[in-house]
Amino acid sequence: MTIHIGAEKGQIADTVLMPGDPYRAKWAAERFLTDPTCINETRGMLGFTGMWNGNRVTIQGSGMGMPSMSIYANELIRDFDVQTLIRVGSCGGMQPQVKVRDVILAMTASTVSTPSSTIFREFNYAPCADYGLLSAAAQAAQDRSVGVHVGGIYSSDTFYNERPDLNEQMTRHGILGVEMEAAELYTLAARYGRRALAVLTVSDHLQTGEALPAEDRERSFADMIEIALNAAFA
Numbered sequence: 001m002t003i004h005i006g007a008e009k010g011q012i013a014d015t016v017l018m019p020g021d022p023y024r025a026k027w028a029a030e031r032f033l034t035d036p037t038c039i040n041e042t043r044g045m046l047g048f049t050g051m052w053n054g055n056r057v058t059i060q061g062s063g064m065g066m067p068s069m070s071i072y073a074n075e076l077i078r079d080f081d082v083q084t085l086i087r088v089g090s091c092g093g094m095q096p097q098v099k100v101r102d103v104i105l106a107m108t109a110s111t112v113s114t115p116s117s118t119i120f121r122e123f124n125y126a127p128c129a130d131y132g133l134l135s136a137a138a139q140a141a142q143d144r145s146v147g148v149h150v151g152g153i154y155s156s157d158t159f160y161n162e163r164p165d166l167n168e169q170m171t172r173h174g175i176l177g178v179e180m181e182a183a184e185l186y187t188l189a190a191r192y193g194r195r196a197l198a199v200l201t202v203s204d205h206l207q208t209g210e211a212l213p214a215e216d217r218e219r220s221f222a223d224m225i226e227i228a229l230n231a232a233f234a
């Protein structure tokens, strides 16, 4: 049991999927896991452990933003010895070929700042995914009818962005989408020698203004979850 996770040691699997939304965790656990058990309700940040294809998995909400992700990932890694952490999140599309409901596999996560930035000082660290997970996810995605993109994303500290000039430079340099947690997850995984990946579904588009409703963001991103599960146990 930690400050933010009420589970006992042993109640959390070696592999954890991490949606930002705790109710996406509940939906995914009920839909994809056999015998899911709720292992965390502290602060309403729901977590569930169950079985998928004979493999033990936990699905634990991370909350929104890198400070929240940092708390959960730190405790999962340092207190529960989790080995594989896969973010399953929503993101905003930033390229014309990236369509709403497409899946992005985040090879890198650029950022202007993470909770870890203070330790890097002038060093411009490049957070990146675990290659084994990334290639397994790309393979798993090939067998599905969903559009898939592999490349760089941006992890932002803000949802309501006041820097259109920065968006323009990111789009110009090939950034596929924007979300709010992956850069810190990748940084912590590198620090502690764990595997991490972010599998994202495009929920809205910065260029077209399209946007899915909250219920779809909570309950309809099945391809993303299946790609993540297949990658984790490839």
Ligand SMILES: O=P(O)(O)O[C@H]1O[C@H](CO)[C@@H](O)[C@H]1O
Pocket (backbone or CB within 6 Å): 019, 020, 021, 063, 064, 065, 088, 089, 090, 091, 159, 178, 179, 180, 181, 217
């Ligand atoms: O849908 P989730 O996983 O929460 O991810 C995205 O959605 C939230 C913003 O609405 C941020 O957490 C962002 O990263």
Ligand SMILES: O=c1cc[nH]c(=O)[nH]1
Pocket (backbone or CB within 6 Å): 090, 091, 092, 093, 156, 159, 178, 179, 180, 203, 204
């Ligand atoms: O962080 C996020 C998540 C979804 N869509 C966005 O535009 N930003």
